[in-house]
Amino acid sequence: xxxxxxxxxxxxxxxxxxxxxxxxxxxxxxxxxxxxxxxxxxxxxxxxxxxxxxxxxxxxxxxxxxxxxxxxxxxxxxxxxxxxxxxxxxxxxxxxxxxxxxxxxx
Amino acid sequence: xxxxxxxxxxxxxxxxxxxxxxxxxxxxxxxxxxxxxxxxxxxxxxxxxxxxxxxxxxxxxxxxxxxxxxxxxxxxxxxxxxxxxxxxxxxxxxxxxxxxxxxxxxx
Numbered sequence: 001x002x003x004x005x006x007x008x009x010x011x012x013x014x015x016x017x018x019x020x021x022x023x024x025x026x027x028x029x030x031x032x033x034x035x036x037x038x039x040x041x042x043x044x045x046x047x048x049x050x051x052x053x054x055x056x057x058x059x060x061x062x063x064x065x066x067x068x069x070x071x072x073x074x075x076x077x078x079x080x081x082x083x084x085x086x087x088x089x090x091x092x093x094x095x096x097x098x099x100x101x102x103x104x105x106x
Numbered sequence: 107x108x109x110x111x112x113x114x115x116x117x118x119x120x121x122x123x124x125x126x127x128x129x130x131x132x133x134x135x136x137x138x139x140x141x142x143x144x145x146x147x148x149x150x151x152x153x154x155x156x157x158x159x160x161x162x163x164x165x166x167x168x169x170x171x172x173x174x175x176x177x178x179x180x181x182x183x184x185x186x187x188x189x190x191x192x193x194x195x196x197x198x199x200x201x202x203x204x205x206x207x208x209x210x211x212x213x
Binding site for chain 2: 007008009010012015017019021022023024031033035036037038039040041042043044045046048052053055057058059060061062065084085086088091095096098099100101102103104105106
């Protein structure tokens with residue numbers, strides 16, 4: 001039932017996310033957190049004047065987040081074991097901001 | 107748009123063109139846009155991304171957006187009242203759509 005729900009889901013929501021935190025000089029650690037996932041309303045429409053395509057491209061991204069800190073195991077003496085990452089409190093469809101986000105698209 | 111399933115689909119709309127010439131000539135044509143819902147996600151950046159961005163990009167967004175993958179030109183005939191002449195203007199229409207690269211919106 002959950003798969004069906006996600007299959008048809010439209011919008012942008014907080015979703016469980018787990019990743020492996022890695023940095024040089026420490027052992028890695030699997031972290032379970034919350035991130036953003038969804039399907040945003042996007043479109044491209046031909047128009048008469050340049051640039052000839054009217055575009056509305058939005059992506060599902062963090063709207064509010066909380067900074068989190070994990071402690072990585074097995075770090076070398078001179079390496080800080082602290083690993084910082086954001087936890088999503090809420091998500092929204094918005095333009096990807098290169099100020100605080102690595103915007104990857106294919 | 108509410109009836110659309112996820113994905114990126116052709117969406118018809120009417121374009122009405124008026125000529126400059128006293129705005130008396132006009133023509134309407136059905137053309138297509140691409141409209142839909144494509145997947146995107148955002149999550150904590152990998153350490154290599156953090157280092158490369160001087161620890162400013164702590165979020166990574168992986169996204170696709172609804173785009174026009176194939177387009178065509180269509181001729182719209184502008185009819186003028188009383189005059190026997192008519193103009194033709196070429197406009198673009200979408201022929202196929204795909205969830206693909208997101209681009210900066212200009213509007």
